[in-house]
Amino acid sequence: MLNLTLKVWRQKTPQDQGSIETYDAKNIPEEASFLEMLDIVNERIIESGGEPIHFDHDCREGICGACSLTINGVPHSKEKGITSCQVHMRKFRDGDTIWIEPFRARAFPVIRDLIVDRSAMDRIIAAGGYIDVRTGSAVDANSLPIPKPDADAAFDAAACIGCGACIAACKNSSAMLFTAAKVSHLGHLPQGQPERDKRVLAMVRQMDAEGFGNCTNQYECEAACPKEISVDHIARMNRDYTVASLKEQLV
Amino acid sequence: MNASTCSLCTIWNSSIGKKLLVALTGLVLVLFLAGHLAGNLLIFVGEEAFNEYAEMLHTMLHGAGVWIARAVLLTCLVIHVVATISLTRLNRAASPKYVHEQTIQASKSSRIMIWSGLTILAFVIFHLLHFTVRVDSGLAEIAKTNPHKMVIVGFSNGLVVLFYAIAMTLLCSHLSHGVASIFQTLGLRSKKSAPLIEKLSKGYALVIWLGFLSIPLAIYFFKFGR
Numbered sequence: 001m002l003n004l005t006l007k008v009w010r011q012k013t014p015q016d017q018g019s020i021e022t023y024d025a026k027n028i029p030e031e032a033s034f035l036e037m038l039d040i041v042n043e044r045i046i047e048s049g050g051e052p053i054h055f056d057h058d059c060r061e062g063i064c065g066a067c068s069l070t071i072n073g074v075p076h077s078k079e080k081g082i083t084s085c086q087v088h089m090r091k092f093r094d095g096d097t098i099w100i101e102p103f104r105a106r107a108f109p110v111i112r113d114l115i116v117d118r119s120a121m122d123r124i125i126a127a128g129g130y131i132d133v134r135t136g137s138a139v140d141a142n143s144l145p146i147p148k149p150d151a152d153a154a155f156d157a158a159a160c161i162g163c164g165a166c167i168a169a170c171k172n173s174s175a176m177l178f179t180a181a182k183v184s185h186l187g188h189l190p191q192g193q194p195e196r197d198k199r200v201l202a203m204v205r206q207m208d209a210e211g212f213g214n215c216t217n218q219y220e221c222e223a224a225c226p227k228e229i230s231v232d233h234i235a236r237m238n239r240d241y242t243v244a245s246l247k248e249q250l251v
Numbered sequence: 252m253n254a255s256t257c258s259l260c261t262i263w264n265s266s267i268g269k270k271l272l273v274a275l276t277g278l279v280l281v282l283f284l285a286g287h288l289a290g291n292l293l294i295f296v297g298e299e300a301f302n303e304y305a306e307m308l309h310t311m312l313h314g315a316g317v318w319i320a321r322a323v324l325l326t327c328l329v330i331h332v333v334a335t336i337s338l339t340r341l342n343r344a345a346s347p348k349y350v351h352e353q354t355i356q357a358s359k360s361s362r363i364m365i366w367s368g369l370t371i372l373a374f375v376i377f378h379l380l381h382f383t384v385r386v387d388s389g390l391a392e393i394a395k396t397n398p399h400k401m402v403i404v405g406f407s408n409g410l411v412v413l414f415y416a417i418a419m420t421l422l423c424s425h426l427s428h429g430v431a432s433i434f435q436t437l438g439l440r441s442k443k444s445a446p447l448i449e450k451l452s453k454g455y456a457l458v459i460w461l462g463f464l465s466i467p468l469a470i471y472f473f474k475f476g477r
Contacts, residue, residue, distance in 0.1 A: 007351070020350050073353025082326055099351035106345045171357060172342035174266075213345035214266045214338045216364065217432040218357035232441050239269045239438025249258035 002028040002089060005097040006041065011110050014117075018110065020099075023053075024160070034087040035060060035067065038100075053100075054113040062086040062226065067159030068168070069114055070101040075165035077223045083163060083226040087155060103168035105206055107175070107211045118164045119179060120210040125162075127206035128199040129182040131191050144190055154188035157181045159227040169224030172213030177221035179207045180237035181229050197244035204241050267436075272332045274436035276327035277429055281455070283324055284426075288462045295469075297423045298399040305398035312329075332372055349351075361428040367421040373420035381405060403477060406470040415467050423460035427453050 004025040011018030025041050032040065035057050042052035058066035067084040071077035077087045092098065100114065108116040158181075166177035183200050186192030192199070215234060222231045262268035290308070293301045308317050360367070382405060385391035396402040406412055431452035434440040440448055469475035 003432075009350070044374060068350060073349055073351045074355055078353075078355070087310060101349055101351065104347045104349055106347060169355065171346065171354075171362065173346035174342075204265065208266050211345055213342040215430070215436075216338075216342070217435045218361045220355050220357050223355040230442060231435070235432060235435050235438045235440045237438075238267055238271070238436055241265075242271055242438065245262060245265070249261055 002030060002092060002094050002096075004028060004037075004092065004095070007097060007099045008113070009101045009110075010053070010113055011102075012112065014109050023157075028038045028089055030090040031089075033060070033091045034069070034071070034089065035085050035227060037089050054115050057085060057113050060085045063161060065163035065226075068116060068118070068163060068165070070099075070103060070168055072099050073101075074092065075103055075168040076163075076226050080223075081226060081228045083161075083165075086103050086226075098136075105164075105167045105173035105212065106168075107173065108164065116164075120212070121162050121164060121167075121175070123210065124175065124179055124203055125182060128195070128202035129186070129216045131186055131195060133191065135189065146190060150188045154185055157185035157188065157229065157233055160185070160225075160229055161227060163223045163226060165226060166221035166229075169220040170213065170215075171218060171220060172216055174215045174221075175207050175210070175212040176215040176234050176237070177225065177231065178230060179203050180233035181238065182232040183237045187236070194232060196240065197247060200237060200240045201244050201248060202236070253407050261319060263334075266341075269334050269338055270436050272330055273338070274433045276331040276334075279323065279327045280331065281426065281430055281433070284422075284459050286457060290465055292462060294402060294466055298397070298476075301399040301402075302397060328372075328375070332368070335365065335368060358428060360424040364428060367425040370421045370442065371418055371425060374414065374422075377414065378418075381411070399476070402466070403470055403475075406467040407477060409471065410472045412467045416464060419460055419463045422463075423456045426456035426459060430455050 002025075006025050007020050008023060008025040009018060010021045023041055023045075025037060028037050028040060035055070038053060038055060045052050056066050056068050058064045060067070061086060062083045065083070067076075069076070069084040071084065071087065076082060076084045079087055079091060083191075102110050102114045102116045103118070103221075104116075107120045108118055110116050160178065160181040162178065164178065167173055167175050170176075183203055186199065187196050217231075219231050222229065263272070266287055293304045311317060313321070331413075354362070380386045381390075382401070385394055385401075390401055390405060393404055406415075429452075431440070431448050434444070434448045470477065
């Protein structure tokens with residue numbers, strides 16, 4: 001059993017100033033997940049008549065991208081390639097102090113406690129993260145040949161679950177890795193070619209309009225990404241954007 | 252506003268566009284450093300070689316060469332500084348601080364770019380007043396007949412050498428992150444080339460640091476030429 005001290009960000013409303021509150025988390029089983037630990041703490045808070053700590057969660061199996069905790073200053077904790085829900089208490093030691101904060105970015109306003117509004121990412125997708133084709137019955141899988149490296153690269157980019165950890169980890173709250181993954185995902189495939197220029201321009205412009213910061217090539221995003229998406233996609237987006245922008249402005 | 256100005260506005264006003272300008276102007280300044288260092292190191296070859304080189308710089312293209320170079324470098328410097336200050340301000344506005352701050356892998360150099368950059372800017376202004384404009388009339392007199400001696404006399408001052416050493420150390424730090432960043436921003440970095448780019452960036456920074464420092468240190472501490 002672990003006895004921990006939690007330093008948790010509490011904020012009643014989006015307008016509220018917010019502050020860190022301290023909680024004792026006693027007798028936490030080592031086999032509990034991080035979110036289960038919070039559930040236990042919340043039950044005790046409810047029993048004592050308090051307001052539980054609000055946090056986002058859904059699948060709890062590391063694939064949906066809903067959980068969004070910054071644990072000891074690192075989005076999804078310092079463990080590589082996992083989401084907050086996949087962090088287990090056996091990774092902590094008895095007597096540890098754990099800091100729990102929301103995913104911070106000016107473009108991610110806090111809704112309550114550890115829950116932030118990440119719809120800015122949805123608006124980036126809506127700006128161009130799709131292809132305009134007639135849907136219907138799926139075409140034969142081999143009717144359109146795609147080189148294996150391209151298929152792999154597209155798949156690696158498509159692994160993005162849109163959790164926003166890249167933005168929360170970035171010193172500048174830049175959304176470059178998220179946007180680049182979405183641009184790259186379609187840009188590597190033949191179906192994405194007709195709208196390749198239009199897509200990158202629209203998505204980057206929406207990204208800028210949302211008030212995200214600018215990339216300074218420190219790669220904190222890649223290190224925090226639960227799907228370990230490579231910053232190669234950012235280089236590729238820089239290239240795509242430059243070409244598309246020059247074509248649009250000068251050709 | 253005509254079409255071409257508008258195009259530039261669009262590029263300037265986008266995050267990637269502004270970074271692209273930072274990378275391109277940075278590249279020009281990085282390449283200039285190599286040329287500047289190569290010329291400076293002629294001081295170790297001898298008085299005659301160094302003075303001939305100084306003469307060549309001022310007579311190149313009937314004296315226009317040096318002014319073309321100055322205009323290009325000044326333009327790049329201004330764009331680089333204005334764009335990075337603007338980007339830094341936007342970045343600060345976009346990123347609220349964590350109560351418990353943590354860094355996963357970002358290098359110290361990458362985190363002090365604006366401060367190393369501004370110190371280098373202050374140094375560049377001092378350096379130009381010192382050796383190019385020559386506000387010191389004694390030094391200006393020497394420079395007219397013997398640029399080699401001007402460097403020796405210039406670096407005989409301990410405070411000048413100290414500021415020079417601090418600026419070169421911060422320049423080394425700035426380059427170690429900056430050179431690699433040029434590749435990423437221009438879209439020329441990939442997983443395969445990343446280790447090579449990292450080594451190139453750090454190696455280049457080290458060569459520039461050692462090269463530029465060798466001159467004042469040799470003059471001040473080892474009495475070279477004095």
